[in-house]
Amino acid sequence: MIMTDETESSVPLPPDIREGLTCWALTGGLIGCDVQVVGVAEALGFTPELKHVSPPPPFRWLAPYCPAPPMPGIAAPWPDLLIACGRQAVPFARAIRRRTGGRTYTVFLQDPRIDPSNFDLVWAPAHDRLEGPNVISTLVSPHGLTRAKLAAETARIAPEVAHLPHPRVAVLLGGTNSAYTLSEEAAARIGTELAALAEREGAGLMVTASRRTGAAQEKAIRERIAGTSAVMWDGTGLDPYFGYLGSADAIVVTCDSVNMVGEATFAGKPVHVIEMTPERPHKARKFRQFLDALYVQGAARPFQGHLERWECEPLNATNEIAQAIAAGLTQHIMRLRKG
CATH class of the missing domain: 3.40.50.2000 (Glycogen Phosphorylase B;)
Incomplete structure (x- = not known):
């Protein structure tokens, strides 16, 4: 689904949903990825905990297809929302979703190079031509500019x-x-x-x-x-x-x-x-x-x-992506609360 671009830059979650939620922004340390994950998290009203992963060989070479090795700082308590970006972050995002039994709502920005169904929501730029029932696309990329x-x-x-x-x-x-x-x-x-x-x-x-x-x-x-x-x-x-x-x-x-x-x-x-x-x-x-x-x-x-x-x-893709996350996360939290 290709989404249109608008100029608003804040998509706050409903207060009853937002209260008490935690958010991680996870990347391999590239500035461009940091800008995207933090920008989207802030548009949702979060001040995310930014985490960088730097896996050793051979995991670094084999990402995104390999399992996630142990990494300092990547441990419970797990976040309610995870927004990840970059090839090195893929194994960790996938692992966190599995370890939490799906309780962590997991979003991946950019083409993860693996099946998008490993995540709750995937955003990819339109020129990547990635498709899937949980994939959204915009012409430009998210950023932190408001x-x-x-x-x-x-x-x-x-x-x-x-x-x-x-x-x-x-x-x-x-x-x-x-x-x-x-x-x-x-x-x-x-x-x-x-x-x-x-x-x-x-x-x-x-x-x-x-x-x-x-x-x-x-x-x-x-x-x-x-x-x-x-x-x-x-x-x-x-x-x-x-x-x-x-x-x-x-x-x-x-x-x-x-x-x-x-x-x-x-x-x-x-x-x-x-x-x-x-x-x-x-x-x-x-x-x-x-x-x-x-x-x-x-x-x-x-x-x-x-x-x-x-x-x-x-053009502002950040708001469009945040809107999609807000809708999905709201439904996710409501399902968890209902048990």
């Missing part, structure tokens, strides 16, 4: 960007991954295009890089936008990422992160995607399907070196 956080971060960084002219453009830089390589030459080209954009349109640039961008690549971009109306985060102090999204009139983002592009669409601004040539086309297939779906929906367009203006609705 309207309140966006407004607060926009206000926090306002003095830092007050001197920039409009239109203000948030530039979100990813980097090398399994599908794409951001070389110094590619970074230099991006920097040149951004400088030309700022000059031609009188735009103010707000640029932030990720851990994957690379020091040399950041330097190449910084050098080329020098002299334009631009600020580029140097990696110190609080990350202005959300503040840039809220302050922007338009957004430019590299294509290498489904999470980053999805967060950009939450802002409700025109999103321009810098398409990178994949080094490993078979690894980029899902990125291609994801981006093409965004383009068809009108949530984003390829970056052509200039800003385009169009009406676009904000």
Whole structure:
């Protein structure tokens, strides 16, 4: 079932259901997974206990198909709700559901690579094309960004960007991954295009890089936008990422992160995607399907070196997923209470 995307960011459970319930957010420690599980848990009104698993070989190599080895911190008392994400978390989520006799309502985010019936509910992005009676799908991924956080971060960084002219453009830089390589030459080209954009349109640039961008690549971009109306985060102090999204009139983002592009669409601004040539086309297939779906929906367009203006609705999968969990968890708790 593919669910639509809305902008609300809180789906509190009924008080009589929510009272006394505990929630674990379980991942293998990847930041992208942490963002998803915590974001969904918070949308349900929980402050989850975040747990990381790091199984030793050969369990690490064999996940998600192997049993779960003993792991510090993964023990009773078990939570009422478990939200897990990532390949390394699969054996533990499955084991917890079995050990509790199904009392723990178990949710898995992303394709678990095993039968979804091992969980109470599975969310997977639409481009994964996963199907099942307990599977829901959305175009973009869940995250921890809310309207309140966006407004607060926009206000926090306002003095830092007050001197920039409009239109203000948030530039979100990813980097090398399994599908794409951001070389110094590619970074230099991006920097040149951004400088030309700022000059031609009188735009103010707000640029932030990720851990994957690379020091040399950041330097190449910084050098080329020098002299334009631009600020580029140097990696110190609080990350202005959300503040840039809220302050922007338009957004430019590299294509290498489904999470980053999805967060950009939450802002409700025109999103321009810098398409990178994949080094490993078979690894980029899902990125291609994801981006093409965004383009068809009108949530984003390829970056052509200039800003385009169009009406676009904000996308927010977090609320849709939380609604599905709330409905399922409510029924689950009511059945348990009836005995």
